[in-house]
Structures are given as structure tokens and as C-alpha cells.
Amino acid sequence: MATQGSGGNVIAAICNIFFPGLGQLVQGRIIAALIFAIVVFGGYALWFLVVPPVIGAVVHLWSIIDAARYTNYSGYERR
Known part of the structure; x- marks a missing residue:
């Protein structure tokens, strides 16, 4: 990614x-x-409890933001 x-x-x-x-x-x-996939799907699978789906939703949002803000630091700069 650029x-x-x-x-x-x-x-x-x-x-x-x-x-x-x-x-x-x-x-x-x-x-x-x-x-991200394991935590989100695990949280959504436990929908009948209150806390795991909330944690799953927060981590789902975090995964979207993480992908959008990702910068590849490979240790060198391209010229």
C-alpha cells in the first residue's frame, strides 16, 4: 500500500x-x-449475552479504521 x-x-x-x-x-x-475476524465473529456469535456483541461491534469498527489508516513501514524509503 502506498x-x-x-x-x-x-x-x-x-x-x-x-x-x-x-x-x-x-x-x-x-x-x-x-x-480481527476471530474476535468480531466470536463476539457476534455470542449475541445472546450483552457484553461480547458490544466488544465485537467495537472491534469491527476498529478494524475498519485500522485498514483505512494503515501505512506500510517496511524499513526503507522509496525514491
């Missing part, structure tokens, strides 16, 4: 709206994608 707010980040954020973690997967961040 920079924050680039077209790739916008696509990743839109992907996260429909499937939590998919945006991170599009960006190549597999571990982050798995963590």
Missing part, C-alpha cells in the same frame, strides 16, 4: 465493512486479519 488515504486503503476499509479482517488480508497483514 500511503494513508490511498485508494488501496479505501478499498481495504470497504472490505472490512462487509467481512471483518478482509481489509487487513487485502493489505497483506494475515495475523491482524485473523485476530
Whole structure:
């Protein structure tokens, strides 16, 4: 991905709206994608309790914002 707010980040954020973690997967961040997906779907699966769905919703929103604000710091600068 290029920079924050680039077209790739916008696509990743839109992907996260429909499937939590998919945006991170599009960006190549597999571990982050798995963590977001497991926490969100785990929270939504426990819908009959009060706290887990709220935590799932907050993490879902966090995954969208994380994908939109991601900047790839690979340790070197392109010229």
C-alpha cells in the first residue's frame, strides 16, 4: 500500500465493512486479519449475552479504521 488515504486503503476499509479482517488480508497483514475476524465473529456469535456483541461491534469498527489508516513501514524509503 502506498500511503494513508490511498485508494488501496479505501478499498481495504470497504472490505472490512462487509467481512471483518478482509481489509487487513487485502493489505497483506494475515495475523491482524485473523485476530480481527476471530474476535468480531466470536463476539457476534455470542449475541445472546450483552457484553461480547458490544466488544465485537467495537472491534469491527476498529478494524475498519485500522485498514483505512494503515501505512506500510517496511524499513526503507522509496525514491
